[in-house]
Amino acid sequence: MMVIMKIGRNINNQEIAKLLRVISAAYEIRGGNKFKIVAYDRAATAIEHATSEAKDLWDDGKLTEIPGVGASIASHLDELFRKGKVAHFEAIMRGLPPAMFEFLDIPGIGAKSAYKLCRELKIKNPQTAVLDLEKAAKKGKIAKIEGFGQKSQEDILEAIKVFKAGEIKENRMVLPYADAIAQEMISYLKEIPATVQADPLGSLRRRVATIGDVDIAVSTLKPVEVINWFVRYPKARKLVEKGPSGATILLKNGRQVDLRVQxxxxxxxxxxxxxxxxxxxIHLRELALKKGFSLSEYGIKKIKNLKFTRRYRRD
Structure with missing residues (x-):
């Protein structure tokens, strides 16, 4: 868990979204107004999916242009960007066990359950909170807590397995936000002559409702030039991987963009x-095999002589 009182002013959209969800959970524990709880969750989602950094919008005086960010939340974010902390958030968090917020990413555990588990099991250290919860479940301690029982204990153990495997609560983007990120990247890639063509790939190209990472393809005769240009993207925060056929970067907003060149x-x-x-x-490969061909990302090959008999020049 991030220590929210020490986040500082250089905070990206993903971190802001997590902070707002923590505050929403704190409000829920304290029996806060339901509309306020929903407002913080809505603002968190909007900022998480925003194509511009909230800090940049704040610099331009446009923070409230993010859907769901009203005057009240905007004023708290203003204080965060100016001072690196928010007095109101500190007051809301005061007295709550920090370890409870580690449980919010575990499937099936909400704010009130997280609070009760921490309190009843006396879990205090955020860094070992999930491990401590797992140990308690294996010892049968959760089943003895009022309101939980044996079934809840089994469900929590299973949820922790999923959590530890890194398969839970993937922060997927809704299609319009992912599309905006992709189109901005494609426009950037087309600024150099080496880019012959650029298109989205994967679930974004299939127009699925929610997207994980943004995948981009580039047609080029100068792959090194394109890859080097890609990794210098102004909104890139970190280079994750770079090779002869592509690269992966992490944007300042926490989103990952993958490039493939061909x-x-x-x-x-x-x-x-x-x-x-x-x-x-899989279905296409099976059809190709029935006709004596193999199908791959490089084209179609006649299986017998392994010569290319056809290539797709256009989608």
Whole structure:
């Protein structure tokens, strides 16, 4: 858990969203107004999905232009950006066990359950909170807490397994936000002549309602030049990976963008392959095999002589 009173002024959208959800949970524990609880959750989601950094909008005096960020929350964020802390947030958090907020990312555990588990099990250290909860469940301590029982204990143990596997509460973006990030990146990539064509890939290209990472494909005869340009993206915070066929960066808003490059003659095949879905690709490969071909991201090969008999030049 981030120590919210020491977050500081250099905070990105993902961190702000988590902070607001922590405050929402604190309000819920204290029996706060339901509309206020919903307002903080709504603002968290809006900031999490925003295509511009809240800090940048604040610098321009446009913080309230983010949907769901009203005057009250904007004033608290103003204080956060100016001072690195918020007196109102400190007051709301005072007296609540910090470890409880570690449980909010575990499926099925809400604010009130997290608070009760921390209090009854005397879990105090945020850094070991999840491990302490797991140990308590394995010892049968959760089943003895009023309002939980054996079934709840089993569910919590299973949820912790999922949590530890990193498969829970993926912060997916709604399609319009992901599309905006992709289009801005594509416009940036097209600023250099080495980019012949650029398109979104994966679930974004399939226009799925929610998106995880943003995947971009580029057709080019100069892959090194394109990759080097990509990793210098002004909104990039961190280079995650870089290789001969692509790169991955983490944006300042916490979102990940993956780039794949391909020669123009095999670009269409790559678009098809990485657009998916997985089951669709399996079906296409099965059809190709029945006709004596193999299908990959590089094109279609005749299985017998392994020569390319056809390449997709266009999607």
């Amino acid at each position: 020669k123009p003659e095999a670009y269409g095949a790559m678009l098809q392959y990485f657009t998916g879905s997985k089951h669709h690709n």
